[in-house]
Amino acid sequence: MLLKGVLQIRNVGRLYIIQLGAVFTVWLASYFKGLDLVFFILYIAFMLMESITNRHKKWLVAFTAALIWQLPGIILTLLIITELNYLMPGGEYYIFAMELWYTPVIPLVSLISTPFLPHPAYYNILLMMPIILSTYYLLGYALPAGCVYFHNKMIRR
Amino acid sequence: MNIYRKIVLYIFPCLFLILAVLIGTDNYHLLAERKSVAFTYSQSFQEGHIGYGNQSVTEENDISFSELEPGDILLGGWPGCAYGYFSHAGLYLGNQEVLESYIDTGVTVNSVAHYRDYTRACILRVKVDDKIKQRAIEYALKQQGKIFYPVSFKNDERYWNCSKIIWKAYQQQGIDLDAGNDLWIPPEAFYQSTRVEIIAIKGGAPN
Numbered sequence: 459m460l461l462k463g464v465l466q467i468r469n470v471g472r473l474y475i476i477q478l479g480a481v482f483t484v485w486l487a488s489y490f491k492g493l494d495l496v497f498f499i500l501y502i503a504f505m506l507m508e509s510i511t512n513r514h515k516k517w518l519v520a521f522t523a524a525l526i527w528q529l530p531g532i533i534l535t536l537l538i539i540t541e542l543n544y545l546m547p548g549g550e551y552y553i554f555a556m557e558l559w560y561t562p563v564i565p566l567v568s569l570i571s572t573p574f575l576p577h578p579a580y581y582n583i584l585l586m587m588p589i590i591l592s593t594y595y596l597l598g599y600a601l602p603a604g605c606v607y608f609h610n611k612m613i614r615r
Numbered sequence: 616m617n618i619y620r621k622i623v624l625y626i627f628p629c630l631f632l633i634l635a636v637l638i639g640t641d642n643y644h645l646l647a648e649r650k651s652v653a654f655t656y657s658q659s660f661q662e663g664h665i666g667y668g669n670q671s672v673t674e675e676n677d678i679s680f681s682e683l684e685p686g687d688i689l690l691g692g693w694p695g696c697a698y699g700y701f702s703h704a705g706l707y708l709g710n711q712e713v714l715e716s717y718i719d720t721g722v723t724v725n726s727v728a729h730y731r732d733y734t735r736a737c738i739l740r741v742k743v744d745d746k747i748k749q750r751a752i753e754y755a756l757k758q759q760g761k762i763f764y765p766v767s768f769k770n771d772e773r774y775w776n777c778s779k780i781i782w783k784a785y786q787q788q789g790i791d792l793d794a795g796n797d798l799w800i801p802p803e804a805f806y807q808s809t810r811v812e813i814i815a816i817k818g819g820a821p822n
Contacts, residue, residue: 472623472624475624476623476624476627479626479627479628479630479631480627482627482631483627483628483630483631483634485766486631486634486635486638487630487634488764488767488768488771488773488774489634489638489768489770489771489798490634491770491771494771497627497630500626501627504623504626507623508623511620548665548666550666550670551665551666553718553719554666554718554765557718557764557765558765558766564762564764564774565773567762568761568762568764568773568774569773571721571759571760571761571762572760577719577720578720578721578760578761578762579760580721580762581718581719581720581721
């Protein structure tokens with residue numbers, strides 16, 4: 459039963475590969491004006507496609523996959539919000555690690571500028587990113603069947 | 616696994632390699648440059664340093680702010696900084712205020728007082744007339760609230776770090792403060808620039 463559950467969420471590995479690939483690619487793409495925004499769109503398209511691919515699985519399996527995918531962000535967010543990161547070695551750099559982990563969505567976040575808040579909007583959005591991306595991943599379940607017709611044709615389901 | 620699913624999995628690594636080659640080709644002059652940020656960081660990393668230095672060193676400096684003029688560059692540093700002798704840079708605005716950039720505040724305006732908390736500090740004056748300095752300040756102030764990204768390349772205008780905002784503010788006025796033409800600009804690059812003069816320095820000087 460446990461093995462069956464693990465096998466059903468093995469697509470988490472794909473999510474991590476896409477995430478890590480996107481981190482480095484979007485970073486390098488920022489060298490060329492606007493290219494990082496293009497790769498951001500590619501990233502969110504791929505993540506939605508991964509979600510749609512798993513529509514046939516149970517909702518709990520998808521939720522678990524989203525949770526595991528966002529685990530680094532969830533841990534970092536909790537440590538930063540509670541300021542427990544300062545009790546850990548190198549804790550002052552955890553916010554840097556968080557920003558680097560969410561590099562694929564930074565192009566969109568960079569378009570938001572709020573100079574008059576104690577913390578700028580991008581900082582708060584970064585801390586909410588585990589929730590935002592997990593919810594986004596579960597969007598694949600909410601889409602009507604007609605929307606995923608062409609996707610399913612591509613993956614021959 | 617069908618071809619579509621393979622594309623999704625491998626496209627980013629392939630794009631990364633292509634971009635790495637393109638950027639490397641554009642900056643091949645840095646490959647053998649021992650003063651580049653990448654070389655400095657890799658040397659520091661081998662010595663066990665990864666960030667902006669050891670803040671637990673409580674030795675402060677007594678640098679005077681009395682000679683500051685708008686447009687001056689303030690530098691602060693702690694021992695063990697991975698990317699050079701200085702850890703941080705700010706652009707003096709006047710009225711004891713400095714424009715700088717941090718990860719949790721983005722581009723922001725603060726008091727100059729905290730530059731005495733660093734182990735080493737330096738004040739640099741850019742050798743240009745006041746009108747250019749004023750335009751640089753105006754450009755920098757327009758970036759308030761924008762995002763801090765630690766490894767942002769010099770040639771974009773959406774991601775900032777503490778030294779890039781200063782470099783870009785002057786670069787927009789035709790003054791390039793980075794003699795090394797590097798991909799990134801560390802605070803120490805301003806110290807090494809021939810277009811600045813040292814007004815004050817405490818806690819030692821880089822080699």
